[in-house]
Amino acid sequence: MQDSKCDHKGSSRSVVSDLLMDMSLSPHVLSSLRSVSSLMGTFSGSCRPRVNPFTPFPGFYPCAEMDDPAERGERKSLKVGEQIIFGRKFSKISWSGEEEFKLDPLLEDHEGLMEKLNSWNFQIFDLMDRTGGKTGRILSYVAYTLFQDTGLFEIFKIPVREFMTYFCALENGYRDIPYHNRVHATDVLHAVWYLTTRPIPGFQQIHNEHVTGSDTDSDSGISPGRVSYASSKSCSISDNSYGCLTWNVPALELMALYVAAAMHDYDHPGRTNAFLVATNAPQAVLYNDRSVLENHHAAAAWSLFLSQPEFNFLSNLDHVEFKRFRFLVIEAILATDLKKHFDFLAEFNAKVNDVNSPGIDWTNENDRLLVCQVCIKLADINGPAKERSLHLKWTEGIVNEFYEQGDEEAGLGLPISPFMDRSTPQLAKLQESFITHIVGPLCNSYDAAGLLPGYWIDGEGSEEEEEEEEEEAEDTETDDEELEDELHLSMCGLLGVGENIEHWYISYRIVFVMKCYKGEFSVSFSQFFSFFLGLPALRSTVLQLGSTTLWAGELLVCSTPASHFIFFVGRHVMAWKISLFIYLFILDILD
Numbered sequence: 001m002q003d004s005k006c007d008h009k010g011s012s013r014s015v016v017s018d019l020l021m022d023m024s025l026s027p028h029v030l031s032s033l034r035s036v037s038s039l040m041g042t043f044s045g046s047c048r049p050r051v052n053p054f055t056p057f058p059g060f061y062p063c064a065e066m067d068d069p070a071e072r073g074e075r076k077s078l079k080v081g082e083q084i085i086f087g088r089k090f091s092k093i094s095w096s097g098e099e100e101f102k103l104d105p106l107l108e109d110h111e112g113l114m115e116k117l118n119s120w121n122f123q124i125f126d127l128m129d130r131t132g133g134k135t136g137r138i139l140s141y142v143a144y145t146l147f148q149d150t151g152l153f154e155i156f157k158i159p160v161r162e163f164m165t166y167f168c169a170l171e172n173g174y175r176d177i178p179y180h181n182r183v184h185a186t187d188v189l190h191a192v193w194y195l196t197t198r199p200i201p202g203f204q205q206i207h208n209e210h211v212t213g214s215d216t217d218s219d220s221g222i223s224p225g226r227v228s229y230a231s232s233k234s235c236s237i238s239d240n241s242y243g244c245l246t247w248n249v250p251a252l253e254l255m256a257l258y259v260a261a262a263m264h265d266y267d268h269p270g271r272t273n274a275f276l277v278a279t280n281a282p283q284a285v286l287y288n289d290r291s292v293l294e295n296h297h298a299a300a301a302w303s304l305f306l307s308q309p310e311f312n313f314l315s316n317l318d319h320v321e322f323k324r325f326r327f328l329v330i331e332a333i334l335a336t337d338l339k340k341h342f343d344f345l346a347e348f349n350a351k352v353n354d355v356n357s358p359g360i361d362w363t364n365e366n367d368r369l370l371v372c373q374v375c376i377k378l379a380d381i382n383g384p385a386k387e388r389s390l391h392l393k394w395t396e397g398i399v400n401e402f403y404e405q406g407d408e409e410a411g412l413g414l415p416i417s418p419f420m421d422r423s424t425p426q427l428a429k430l431q432e433s434f435i436t437h438i439v440g441p442l443c444n445s446y447d448a449a450g451l452l453p454g455y456w457i458d459g460e461g462s463e464e465e466e467e468e469e470e471e472e473a474e475d476t477e478t479d480d481e482e483l484e485d486e487l488h489l490s491m492c493g494l495l496g497v498g499e500n501i502e503h504w505y506i507s508y509r510i511v512f513v514m515k516c517y518k519g520e521f522s523v524s525f526s527q528f529f530s531f532f533l534g535l536p537a538l539r540s541t542v543l544q545l546g547s548t549t550l551w552a553g554e555l556l557v558c559s560t561p562a563s564h565f566i567f568f569v570g571r572h573v574m575a576w577k578i579s580l581f582i583y584l585f586i587l588d589i590l591d
Contacts, residue, residue, distance in 0.1 A: 139171035163313035179397035180268035189261040191379030197232035198453035203243030260332035263301035335373035352449035
């Protein structure tokens with residue numbers, strides 16, 4: 001009887017797997033099938049889904065060649081541990097087998113790629129173009145490269161074939177939508193790698209003192225002898241005044257953080273949790289309206305992992321390690337729900353910024369989990385912390401996705417969500433608010449905890465620099481400017497936050513002027529004057545407005561027909577000129 005039940009369950013899983021491979025099904029049907037698959041549980045050794053190990057997913061081709069006697073003699077033998085990058089073919093012996101693979105000629109330059117990745121402002125869209133575009137192999141390329149850099153393949157004896165097979169399938173599960181796609185997943189993966197491996201000023205290593213037979217991870221059940229620590233091959237820290245998170249976070253937890261980053265938006269439909277709840281989407285019903293997307297991403301990605309044996313790149317973890325790893329991945333993904341943002345921030349601040357708190361106890365697995373959760377949260381919303389060009393590119397993606405949801409809401413007769421109505425764009429207000437209330441405080445807390453990569457700043461500046469700082473200090477009187485200054489001072493590794501908040505701060509005020517000119521607002525001159533006194537770096541800002549950044553965000557980023565865009569600009573060009581003239585006039589008065 002038990003065998004027949006297993007056969008029945010195995011057949012059901014096989015049917016679902018077959019349906020998931022049907023490219024003719026709509027995305028909504030496939031999403032529902034993934035939800036059903038996630039409820040069917042895991043497979044055991046005695047009851048596995050009966051599938052062909054080399055059956056491809058839609059648009060997916062096995063990551064390694066089938067054994068072909070004619071090609072076997074052409075393969076080059078490489079020593080275990082040499083750098084490789086996945087492409088059409090491999091050039092490495094898998095940890096779990098003897099097969100050899102050929103290197104993708106497009107990505108032979110491992111050191112060159114690592115040099116590009118070794119920057120917070122990594123030009124991810126250039127790599128996207130090199131790896132097949134928005135639906136290419138960027139996630140699997142970067143995942144492989146970063147696992148190589150941190151030595152995770154060697155530490156956990158990860159079979160390369162299974163690793164790449166799974167990550168290819170994983171990235172194919174990301175939809176071709178404006179923002180929550182495989183490129184965003186890659187960006188978050190890169191960010192958590194950067195935050196955990198790059199030098200942190202003043203960070204202290206503790207794990208050597210505490211890895212003993214009596215006190216390491218006792219709650220998780222992992223034996224001390226199985227606890228290891230990773231390190232980045234591309235960043236050797238010899239200066240004792242620096243450290244990095246990999247020194248204090250065990251390799252299993254680090255790998256869980258990286259895998260969670262790759263999984264965290266799997267099968268994202270391009271709609272918000274609120275939309276799914278309002279429309280009674282299957283995922284909302286399944287997860288009782290709670291962290292709907294985050295639960296779906298985790299469940300669907302794990303269901304994919306467990307659906308076929310050839311995806312199991314974790315085969316060398318023991319039962320206790322696997323259980324702990326799965327728990328950590330799920331907890332990290334669920335932490336990305338922005339509805340819980342302030343709860344996490346309050347807990348983190350109580351731990352690291354409260355004078356009555358002893359701070360982070362790196363020997364406590366719950367404290368380390370909290371750090372990893374905050375790390376992936378920061379990585380997930382890191383766009384405003386990047387240089388201007390990258391920030392605007394990500395902004396374009398999210399606003400277009402918002403507008404698509406607004407269009408669907410209008411079509412369904414639902415109220416259009418805030419900032420999602422393309423006919424009344426409010427991009428500058430959206431970004432200023434998001435940075436001020438979400439990104440900025442999180443960056444400040446992470447920095448105050450002493451976890452932000454950066455460098456020691458030489459305290460001896462030139463006289464000109466000191467004079468400039470004094471002049472800037474005189475111009476910073478309002479609360480908004482105090483926030484901007486604080487970001488500039490504390491974000492030594494994420495300088496983009498301060499620059500981008502200033503950009504949107506200015507843009508929002510220019511939009512305000514335009515609306516005043518159109519008669520949408522009625523304000524007195526004193527109110528108008530006070531409003532503009534809040535602008536930081538007044539004189540340099542005007543020069544920027546007069547040359548390169550004379551736009552309010554709504555004009556260039558919103559997805560509107562070209563004719564509408566030209567009409568919009570032409571209609572308000574006089575408002576721009578008048579607002580700039582008034583602004584210059586105010587500066588002249590101040591002088």
